[in-house]
Amino acid sequence: MSILYDEGQQAIATESRRILEARVHKDDLLPLLQTSGRYHEAFWATAKEQGWTALALPEAHGGLALGLVELGLIAHQAGRTLSGAPFLTSNFGAAKAIELYGSDDQKQRWLPGLASGDVIGAVAIASGPDALPAHPKVTLTNDRLDGVKDGVSGALHADVAIVFANGPGMPVLALVDLAKVEKTAIDSFDNSRCLADLHFADTPAETLVSGSAARAAALHILALQAVITAHEQTGGAEALMEIARDYAVTRKAFGQPIGAFQSIKHRIAELYGLVELARANCIHAASREGQSDFVTAAAAARLSATEAYDTAARDCVQIHGGIGVTWEIGLHLHMRRARTLALEQGSSLFWEDILVDRLAGEAA
Template identity: 85%
Template structure:
């Protein structure tokens, strides 16, 4: 694919940015930090109204039959505006797991609701800091799930979850309804992510795929979500870079804009370089969906976007000085989000290991 977006894709980016800037505000997001179990309902209503939940799903199940590139554009703008819910990523991950590995009956049962956004999906693979453990925390016996999944993004509001579990002598990818699952909210510095521990106790579940294919399937779903998250991180980093730039050319010290000082201008230039590298890696990864090197490209995008957002959020606060840490200015919203996204879908160590393993395999 060309590194440039076509006209239609540019229109998606422009319109999604316009809509989100009009409907998501700092004043609405700040109270969510102090409230557990709530998300920005206006954002999620907008996502459903605009068809973003259906964007990358098949037309046969209510989708728009576009792809990862277009959904990435939406995620980029969501990152810029600090979207107050994790469901764009988790719904996509759950839906793709069912689309790629489920039966026709399972697709008919779940995909229309996920496409419309009326059903909220979560993906629960991790065990502690391990995004894809050798021995999953859940056990599937017959068609019943038992065990506890910790720190599931969106878990407090999800209707279904795609899980990675121990089956009879082999790993299993399965989908389960969460209506009767006990949920324990995890209070964090980014409460709108709705992190929760999910306790399964004889919960009915439907198998999607088993055996060695289950682990590869789980990694593929993680990679798809990682590309969406990387776009969101790149969008957030871009927003912080622009905020730092605008402040540096208006704030004056010693008779000149602080942007005239090398320590400031060089720092903003470094952020710009990180943002552009992350953006390029995101575009490349999205364009490689379905190709043999997709996992490698997804890992590279995830690593570069995490570094860009972490650096941009930290340096933007430092450039602002004392006012940068005030509640009212709201820069901490991006700092909190940068830290939250850095651990969702696997942390840096996980994706660095994935990248090294893939590159070592190619070199061999």
């Protein structure tokens, strides 16, 4: 695929940006930081209304049968405007797991609700800081789950979860109805992510994949979510680059715009380079869905997007000086989101290991 979007994809990007800029505002997001367990309901209502929740799912189950490229475009614009809910990514991850590995009955039961957004999904693969644990803390015995999945993004409001667990002598990817599962909300750096611990106690579960294929399936779902997250990170980095640029050409010091100083102009130019590298990696990764090198491309996108967003969040605050750290200006919203997204689908160390292992395997 070309690293340029076609006319239809550009229209998706333009329209989603217009809608989100009109409906998502800083003043709506700031109060969420001080309240645990709440998300920006207007954003999620917009996602459902616009059909973004159904974008990359099959038509047979209420989807629009588009792909990761188009959903990535939406995520990019969501990142620009700091969408106050994590469900665009988690719903997609849960739905793809069911679509790829579930039975016909499971697809009929869950996919239409996930496509409409009326059902919220979560993906619980990690155990603590380990994005893809060799020995998950949760165990599956006789179709019953026991244990705790901690710090699951979006889990506080989720109706269904995809859980990576220890089965009888083998790893298992399981489908769990969360209707009767105890959830403990977590106060976090970015409360709109609705993090929660999921407590399983003799909880009914349905196996999607077991054995050696379960770990590969879990990594594939993680990679799909990582590509969406990378688009969101790139959108946030792009927005910060533009904010820094606009401030630098209007703010004056010593009788001239601060953008005239090399220390400022070079920093903004570096941000531009990081954003464009991340954008190209995101488009490439999204276009490789279903191909043998998809996980490799996803790792590259994830790493470049994390670097772009982290750097942009830090540099934009520094370019603004003292006002950059105030509550009212809101740059800390991006700083919080950058740090949260850097960990949500696995840290940079995890994806570096994945990338090195894949490239070493190809070279061998």
